[in-house]
Amino acid sequence: MKKIKLCVAGLLLSGMTYGQSVQLKPNQVIFDEYELIEMLHTIDDILQWHKEDENNGDYSHGSYEEGWGSNYWLTIMREQLIIKLNKRKNKNY
DSSP states (O other), X not given: OHHHHHHXXXXXXXXXXXXXXXXXXXXXXXXXXXXXXXXXXXXXXXHHHHHHHHHTTOOTTOBTTTTBHHHHHHHHHHHHHHHHHHHHHHHHO
């Protein structure tokens, strides 16, 4: 029974130290390529829903061209994610 407890404790400790072994710069977050692509898809979905709302007469989401509202900020985030994704792809080749 003691061996099992020691094995479980050892696995937990090794998992914790492995999870903390990545050397990150302060305020740095790392995303997988898949996660970046999923974020882009989600932002695209939201922007499409906003466009459908505009077609129904609801203009409360703002405008990228006018520089205000959620449409503006989501488009900025989308552009930044594409830049990061392209840098990552170019770096891997």
